[in-house]
Amino acid sequence: xxxxxxxxxxxxxxxxxxxxxxxxxxxxxxxxxxxxxxxxxxxxxxxxxxxxxxxxxxxxxxxxxxxxxxxxxxxxxxxxxxxxxxxxxxxxxxxxxxxxxxxxxxxxxxxxx
Amino acid sequence: xxxxxxxxxxxxxxxxxxxxxxxxxxxxxxxxxxxxxxxxxxxxxxxxxxxxxxxxxxxxxxxxxxxxxxxxxxxxxxxxxxxxxxxxxxxxxxxxxxxxxxxxxxxxxxxxxxx
Numbered sequence: 001x002x003x004x005x006x007x008x009x010x011x012x013x014x015x016x017x018x019x020x021x022x023x024x025x026x027x028x029x030x031x032x033x034x035x036x037x038x039x040x041x042x043x044x045x046x047x048x049x050x051x052x053x054x055x056x057x058x059x060x061x062x063x064x065x066x067x068x069x070x071x072x073x074x075x076x077x078x079x080x081x082x083x084x085x086x087x088x089x090x091x092x093x094x095x096x097x098x099x100x101x102x103x104x105x106x107x108x109x110x111x112x113x
Numbered sequence: 114x115x116x117x118x119x120x121x122x123x124x125x126x127x128x129x130x131x132x133x134x135x136x137x138x139x140x141x142x143x144x145x146x147x148x149x150x151x152x153x154x155x156x157x158x159x160x161x162x163x164x165x166x167x168x169x170x171x172x173x174x175x176x177x178x179x180x181x182x183x184x185x186x187x188x189x190x191x192x193x194x195x196x197x198x199x200x201x202x203x204x205x206x207x208x209x210x211x212x213x214x215x216x217x218x219x220x221x222x223x224x225x226x227x228x
Contacts, residue, residue: 027143036192042117042204042218043158054213089156099213104158 002026004105012111018080021108025073025094029101032069034077035091037107049075050097053109054109082112117219118212125225126195134222136205139175141216143150144210147181151203152221161227164188165210192224200226 005024013019025032030051035043041084046065048056051072054069059069064083069075095102116139128133129176138147149161162172172179176196180189192199202221208214 032216040220042206042220043216044218045215048213048215050213091158095213097213099208102163102213102216103160104150106155106157109156 003039004092004094004103006090006105006108008108009106010109010111012113013082015084015112016081017079019082019110020076020078021090021092021110023033023075023077023092023105025075025092026103027103028096029094029103030072030097031095031099032075033091033093033095034067035104037089037091039088046077046090082110084112086110087112115142115145115207115209115217117205117217119205119219119222121222122220123223123225125227127195127227128197130158131191131193132195132224134192134203134205134224136188136190136219137203138188138207140207142209146208146210148204148206148208149179149188149190149218150204150206150218151201152204158204159190161190195226197226197228 008021032049034046036046037043046062047067049069052054052069067077089107091107120136145166147164151159169181176193178191178204204221205219206216208216
């Protein structure tokens with residue numbers, strides 16, 4: 001069974017440019033999560049989806065970050081415009097409704113220069 | 114509020130030594146899950162264990178063992194006879210035990226095993 005798939009694996013952009021990350025969860029997983037991992041720290045939740053509904057986006061900086069999961073399957077996280085401080089690893093995870101099978105993708109490492 | 118503290122930032126031991134990674138957590142929930150994840154240099158988060166707060170039995174899996182003590186809010190992880198391949202960052206984490214919820218991670222312990 002394929003795991004959580006994220007792309008791209010790495011991304012380098014100049015500050016003020018837009019960037020988007022894509023995540024395809026494990027088939028059948030209704031819950032999808034986006035986490036941010038800064039260097040030397042543990043991951044922190046940005047947003048959680050139940051199907052296509054964002055049920056917890058309290059930690060998402062909405063002035064520049066946005067996310068969508070239109071059909072309740074794959075999801076896109078966008079930053080516009082990117083700032084130097086956004087350099088980090090962006091992790092996607094998915095699980096069943098009861099938190100079963102919680103699995104992380106390999107992440108996208110973003111470098112803003 | 115939920116919080117996970119991993120006081121050991123870095124640990125370095127010689128191969129074949131035993132090593133224990135400490136984890137202390139805070140939560141007001143009566144039921145919760147505790148986790149350990151491994152993050153090797155390649156970056157992916159590798160799931161090691163999930164423990165329900167009702168189950169205080171220690172667990173052993175090969176060279177890995179976990180000591181859960183609710184009285185001290187600790188969930189420590191021991192690697193016996195460490196190997197170079199155990200070198201990684203290890204995260205302790207906590208979540209609610211109700212449905213799908215976010216995982217609260219500690220700041221991680223970087224473990225280096227020297228040959």
